Amino acid sequence: MICVNMRVVILVILCLCSFASPKGNEKDSSGGKSTLDDAESIEAFKPTHEWQSVKKGQPIPKGLHVRVNLQTGETEAKLISNSNNERTDVLSVHDDVNSEEDRIEADELSKEVRESLLKLENEEKATPSEIADAVRERFRSYKELKEAFKQLNMTVKTDLEIMHELIFKYKNLQRSQKTSYDEILAVLTDMEYLVHQFDNALEFVRLEGVSDIVIPMLNCSSPAVRAEAARLLGSAAQSNVKVQIAALENGAIFSLLRAVSLDSDSVVRIRSLYALSCLIRNFPAAQARFVKEGGLSVLAQLFDKEQENHKMQVKIKIITLLYDLLIERQDTIKLFSGYTPVIKEELEMKMKQYKEVGLEKSLLDQGWCSKIPEVLLAQDQNWSRTKKRDDLSSALTDIPVRPEHDFVEKVVDTLLAMVEICHHDFNINSDLKRMIIGLREWYLELAMKEELNKSAKQIREGSDESSNDIVDEGFLYYSGIARTLERLTRELEKFGAKDEL
Structure with missing residues (x-):
């Protein structure tokens, strides 16, 4: 038998009794709607030394063994036996009949439970306007809050x-x-x-x-x-x-x-x-x-x-x-x-x-087809230093995303967006074509290292090696730049062939 604190015992018994009663919107056998007060009209439970089923809503006297069959959901009760060998299948509690304080507390708790359930029942039947009125009664308006804070020498403003x-x-x-x-x-x-x-x-x-x-x-x-x-x-x-x-x-x-x-x-x-x-x-x-x-x-x-x-x-x-x-x-x-x-x-x-x-024509007339490539070519001397840093860092840890790479990404994206209106200027610029080919090879190498680093990291973290998302190109920074450079190369070749014709 499981012994529980007296207050917990009373709470369990009251909850079982309260929630076992019919819902307010269900009809009883006589055809009328039942309420929470119907429990008082049900015949009181008469305990014996044998287990008996407790009907829904039936009051249970104090000082009984109570158990709930978890398989059937049925509540049973009987008089406390003097035998020490007796046990229950699910739950057994006993009452301390000598605690007057616990009895008073149980009565108060029972009253609170009934009032709460009645309140829930009334809220279910309330109309939207009644609910709105109830909310206004429970919560203060913005004007009232401002007045309250004003009295506290505090200011509330939108x-x-x-x-x-x-x-x-x-x-x-x-x-x-x-x-x-x-x-x-x-x-x-x-x-x-x-x-x-x-x-x-x-x-x-x-x-x-x-x-x-x-x-x-x-x-x-x-x-x-x-x-x-x-x-x-x-x-x-x-x-x-x-x-x-x-x-x-x-x-x-x-x-x-x-x-x-x-x-x-x-x-x-x-x-x-x-x-x-x-x-x-x-x-x-x-x-x-x-x-x-x-x-x-x-x-x-x-x-x-x-x-x-x-x-x-x-x-x-x-x-x-x-x-x-x-x-x-x-x-x-x-x-x-x-x-x-x-x-x-x-x-x-x-x-x-x-x-x-007329943006495209204005870009062409204002010389932007040569200005954007010049920005990329002006950084040629910095690429060798950047490559050395990336080669060294990639041998130690993940390749860092440096400002130089952000610069390359933005310039290459813009070149690709301008290729339709600037393809002639781009194709006759041999330095630009050489730069694009060099950058493409470099970023293909970085992309390969990036993929290997990501795969190794996921394997270390216990990812499935056969999973398709080990190398997810959508989340690989350098692979994205490499793909943009490849697209730019193909577009230049396509327009170059047309120019030759």
């Missing part, structure tokens, strides 16, 4: 409320003659943090933040304020069409191009390039204005003149932007087939807009 306060504060600073640039900078920084959220950016536009704050501050005499204003616009415009439209309507592209081209501060130029990228991505109308106002020419000047400490960083940003703009067009063409007429009509309109931009 992001939109903070945005309103920041714009109000900015306007007061503009009217004050004692305003410092640090105060304006602090307000712009707080706004930039908020506009990352989509709804906050929409509210920023609704409150004329682009026209009243960003555009004027791009012309501020403080480089730090100009840089923060550009960053604020870029953060708000990311994948937010309404912000992009507001910026376009307020002449932001012209202001940003002027900052990229003429600003004496390198941080302002980089932040303005970031804002410009966010503004024209996936927005053909802004791209058309960008090309019309000489944006590609401005980027070409920045590409060539940027200071040495930021030169490579800026070039990578420009190359990435050009790649994204080209891929947008190519993806739209690929998506055109296989869609419903309505979707096709939208894509057709978008393709027409991209065609009106």
Whole structure:
């Protein structure tokens, strides 16, 4: 026989009795619905020294042996026997009849159980409006919470409320003659943090933040304020069409191009390039204005003149932007087939807009077909050092992903995206073709080592050697670059053959 603490025993007995009673929505034999109080009308259990079945909902006196047959789910009970050899098949408990405190606690617990079950039954029958009223009674509104926190000298505000306060504060600073640039900078920084959220950016536009704050501050005499204003616009415009439209309507592209081209501060130029990228991505109308106002020419000047400490960083940003703009067009063409007429009509309109931009022709006219390869060829002297480091490190551990590889990946991806419009310039550039072949052989070697390293690592960790995902090319960095170089080589050969004809 298993002896259990008296409180646990009482809890088990009460739960068995409570959950054995019929559900509130089930009908009894008389055709009416039963409730939890029906248990009181059932005849009391009369115990003997033999095991007897306990009916559902039947009250059980205290001081009995109780057991539950796990196979049949039937509850049985009998009087406590003086025999020490007696045992139960599943569960046997006994009551300490001398504990008055336990009896009182059991009565209270029984009452709590019944009240909880009645509450559950009532909630099941409640209508949606009754449930809503119950929720309002249990939880306080935002207004009530604000009042409560106000009494505690604490302030609770939503992001939109903070945005309103920041714009109000900015306007007061503009009217004050004692305003410092640090105060304006602090307000712009707080706004930039908020506009990352989509709804906050929409509210920023609704409150004329682009026209009243960003555009004027791009012309501020403080480089730090100009840089923060550009960053604020870029953060708000990311994948937010309404912000992009507001910026376009307020002449932001012209202001940003002027900052990229003429600003004496390198941080302002980089932040303005970031804002410009966010503004024209996936927005053909802004791209058309960008090309019309000489944006590609401005980027070409920045590409060539940027200071040495930021030169490579800026070039990578420009190359990435050009790649994204080209891929947008190519993806739209690929998506055109296989869609419903309505979707096709939208894509057709978008393709027409991209065609009106004339980006490809502008890239060709502005000399970008030679500028991108020059970036790759300029790093020729660094490849030998990088190769030696990779060869040494691969003998010791996994091959590290260095900045040089990230640079190669972005440039090669862009060359592949431009090959259709620049194939003639690429094919007559013998140094570029030699570089592509050399890089392809190098990355094929790195890819092989990468695959071996991954396979060995998975085997060490106990993976199945025969599993098909031991070498998953989708997760192999260098294999991806090698495949891009192979595609670029095939495309150049294909267009080269056409050029010869």
